[in-house]
Amino acid sequence: MLTISQLAAYAGVTVRAVRHYHQIGLLPEPERDASGYRRYSAGAVVSLIRIRILANAGVPLSQIGQMLEADASTFAAAVEEIDRQLGDEIARLAASRKQIAQLAAGDRLALAPEVTTYLDRLRDIGVSERVVAGERDSWILMSARWPDRVREWMPSKIAQLDDPQLIRLYRILSDIFESDTGDDTLLVEAADILASLADQAYRSGEIDLGEVAQDDLPFDLLDALAVEADPRVKRLLDLMRERGWDGLARLERLAEPST
Amino acid sequence: MLTISQLAAYAGVTVRAVRHYHQIGLLPEPERDASGYRRYSAGAVVSLIRIRILANAGVPLSQIGQMLEADASTFAAAVEEIDRQLGDEIARLAASRKQIAQLAAGDRLALAPEVTTYLDRLRDIGVSERVVAGERDSWILMSARWPDRVREWMPSKIAQLDDPQLIRLYRILSDIFESDTGDDTLLVEAADILASLADQAYRSGEIDLGEVAQDDLPFDLLDALAVEADPRVKRLLDLMRERGWDGLARLERLAEPST
DNA sequence: TGGAGGGTTGACGCAGCGTCAGGGTCAAGC
DNA sequence: GCTTGACCCTGACGCTGCGTCAACCCTCCA
Numbered sequence: 232m233l234t235i236s237q238l239a240a241y242a243g244v245t246v247r248a249v250r251h252y253h254q255i256g257l258l259p260e261p262e263r264d265a266s267g268y269r270r271y272s273a274g275a276v277v278s279l280i281r282i283r284i285l286a287n288a289g290v291p292l293s294q295i296g297q298m299l300e301a302d303a304s305t306f307a308a309a310v311e312e313i314d315r316q317l318g319d320e321i322a323r324l325a326a327s328r329k330q331i332a333q334l335a336a337g338d339r340l341a342l343a344p345e346v347t348t349y350l351d352r353l354r355d356i357g358v359s360e361r362v363v364a365g366e367r368d369s370w371i372l373m374s375a376r377w378p379d380r381v382r383e384w385m386p387s388k389i390a391q392l393d394d395p396q397l398i399r400l401y402r403i404l405s406d407i408f409e410s411d412t413g414d415d416t417l418l419v420e421a422a423d424i425l426a427s428l429a430d431q432a433y434r435s436g437e438i439d440l441g442e443v444a445q446d447d448l449p450f451d452l453l454d455a456l457a458v459e460a461d462p463r464v465k466r467l468l469d470l471m472r473e474r475g476w477d478g479l480a481r482l483e484r485l486a487e488p489s490t
Numbered sequence: 491m492l493t494i495s496q497l498a499a500y501a502g503v504t505v506r507a508v509r510h511y512h513q514i515g516l517l518p519e520p521e522r523d524a525s526g527y528r529r530y531s532a533g534a535v536v537s538l539i540r541i542r543i544l545a546n547a548g549v550p551l552s553q554i555g556q557m558l559e560a561d562a563s564t565f566a567a568a569v570e571e572i573d574r575q576l577g578d579e580i581a582r583l584a585a586s587r588k589q590i591a592q593l594a595a596g597d598r599l600a601l602a603p604e605v606t607t608y609l610d611r612l613r614d615i616g617v618s619e620r621v622v623a624g625e626r627d628s629w630i631l632m633s634a635r636w637p638d639r640v641r642e643w644m645p646s647k648i649a650q651l652d653d654p655q656l657i658r659l660y661r662i663l664s665d666i667f668e669s670d671t672g673d674d675t676l677l678v679e680a681a682d683i684l685a686s687l688a689d690q691a692y693r694s695g696e697i698d699l700g701e702v703a704q705d706d707l708p709f710d711l712l713d714a715l716a717v718e719a720d721p722r723v724k725r726l727l728d729l730m731r732e733r734g735w736d737g738l739a740r741l742e743r744l745a746e747p748s749t
Numbered sequence: 750t751g752g753a754g755g756g757t758t759g760a761c762g763c764a765g766c767g768t769c770a771g772g773g774t775c776a777a778g779c
Numbered sequence: 780g781c782t783t784g785a786c787c788c789t790g791a792c793g794c795t796g797c798g799t800c801a802a803c804c805c806t807c808c809a
Contacts (some may be wrong), residue, residue, distance in 0.1 A: 241634065241707070274556055290582065290590070305708070309693055310531065310590055314587060320583055325580060328548065328573060330547040331547035331569055331572055334544070368533075368536045371540065375535075375539045448496075452535060455531065
C-alpha cells in the first residue's frame with residue numbers, strides 16, 4: 232500500500248497532479264486508511280503511468296479517460312485526431328515564429344519591406360520624424376485593410392518621390408508640424424501644391440484606386456488620424472475644400488475647377 | 491468616431507478581445523458618449539493593430555505594452571526571447587507528436603517494441619489474455635522504473651520462452667486464472683516448476699540484476715499487482731515460501747535448499 | 750514530548766478570451 | 780408612439796492543468 236507521495240514519485244508526477252486526476256474523475260479515489268490518508272494499490276500505479284503516457288503525448292486530460300477504455304480502432308482514430316491537432320498547433324506556432332522574426336525594429340512592425348523603404352526615402356528627402364511617423368501609422372491602417380494591395384502600390388509611390396513638387400510639399404509639411412506657430416502662409420502654400428498635384432493626377436487620369444475607392448472608412452480614418460496628430464490639419468482640409476478638393480488621403484473633386 | 495464593434499472589425503478582433511485589452515490596461519479606455527458607449531479615434535485603430543501584430547506573433551499580452559514602448563535594442567532583445575520560447579514550445583509539441591505516433595494499439599501504450607514482441611510471443615505459446623494483460627502491466631511498471639534497462643533485458647526473456655518448462659508453467663497459470671475453481675493441484679504444480687526454474691537459475695548464477703535488485707519497491711509492487719489481479723496468487727506465494735523462495739517477480743532464496 | 754515531514758480539504762491564480770445573464774440605447778419601419 | 784433588431788454596457792463564470800498558499804491533522808523519530 233502506497234501513500235500519495237510514493238505513488239506520485241513512482242509515476243514521476245506531483246502529488247497535486249494526482250489529486251487533480253481524482254477531482255476530474257480520471258483516476259478513481261482509493262480507499263482511505265484509519266486517519267483518512269489515501270492508500271494506493273499497485274494497480275493505481277499502472278493506471279497513473281498509463282494516464283501520464285497519454286498526457287505526455289499531448290492528449291487533453293478530458294479525453295484520456297475515454298481513450299484508455301476504447302477499443303483498438305477507436306483508440307487509433309483518437310490518436311490520429313490528436314496528432315492532427317498537434318500538427319495544427321505546431322504550424323500555428325511556427326507561423327508566429329516567422330512573424331516575429333520579421334519584427335526587427337519599430338518601423339517594420341506591421342509593415343511590408345516596400346513600405347519601410349518608402350519611409351526611409353522620406354527621411355532621406357528631409358521629412359521630419361513626426362511626419363514620417365504619421366505616414367507610418369497611415370500605412371499601418373492601409374496594410375490592415377488591404378494587406379495584399381499595399382505592396383503593389385508602393386513602387387509608384389516611391390517613384391513619385393522624385394517629383395520636386397512633392398518633395399517641396401513634404402518639406403513644407405515638416406516645417407509646419409515641427410514648429411508650434413500658427414503660421415498660415417505655409418499651410419496655404421502646402422494646399423496650393425497639393426491641389427496642383429491633384430489637378431495633374433486628375434487630368435492624366437492617374438487617380439484610379441479601383442474598387443478600393445468604394446470603401447470610405449479607411450480614408451476617413453486616415454484623415455481623422457492626421458487631424459488627431461495635429462489639429463492644424465483641419466485648416467489644411469478647409470483650404471483644400473476651398474480649392475475644390477475633399478479629403479486628404481483620398482482627394483475627391485467637389486466641383487469642376489474654374490479653369 | 492468609431493464604435494467598439496467597428497474598431498474590432500477593422501483590426502480583425504472580437505469586441506470581447508478589445509474589452510479585455512482595456513481591462514488589462516493594454517489599450518487605454520476611450521471617452522464615452524452621452525449614453526456611455528465607448529467612442530474610438532483613428533489612433534486607437536493603429537494601437538490595436540500594433541497590439542494584434544505582436545499578439546499574433548506569439549507575444550504574451552503582458553509583455554506587449556512594454557514592447558510597444560521600448561527602444562529598438564530592448565525590443566530586439568525581447569523579440570529574441572520570445573523566439574526562444576516559441577522554439578521551446580514547438581520542440582515540446584513535436585516531441586509529443588513523436589510520442590503519440592508510437593501509441594498505435596493498446597498494448598504498445600508505454601511499452602518498447604521489444605516488450606510487445608515478448609507479449610505477442612506469450613500469446614503464440616497459448617498464454618491467456620488475462621495473464622498476458624498481467625504481464626503487460628508488470629512491464630509497464632518496470633519500464634517506468636528502468637526505462638532504459640528494460641530493452642536490454644528482453645532478448646534473454648524472449649529466449650527463455652523456448653524452454654519447455656517455462657511454456658508449461660505459463661499454460662498452467664493460464665488454466666488457473668481462466669477458471670474460477672480453487673483447484674490447488676495446478677497451483678502446486680506451478681509452484682514446483684517455478685521453484686525448479688529458480689533453482690536452475692540460482693545454480694548457474696543466472697540471477698544477476700545488479701544494482702536493480704537493490705530497489706525493493708518495484709518488485710513488491712509487481713507482486714502486489716499480481717495478487718490484486720487474482721487473490722489465488724497469494725497461495726502461490728505461500729507455496730513458493732514453502733519451497734524456500736520469497737517473492738515472485740524477483741525470487742529470493744530464504745534458506746539453502748534441503749538438497 | 751516536541752518537531753519535522755508527511756497527509757487532508759478548500760480556494761485562488763495563471764492566459765486570453767468565449768459566453769451567458771440582465772440590463773440600456775439607437776435607428777428604422779409601422 | 781410602439782415595436783423590432785442590432786448594438787452597447789457591466790459582471791461573472793468557464794476553460795486547462797495544475798502551482799501555491801492556508802489552516803489543520805497524523806506519524807514517526809530523537
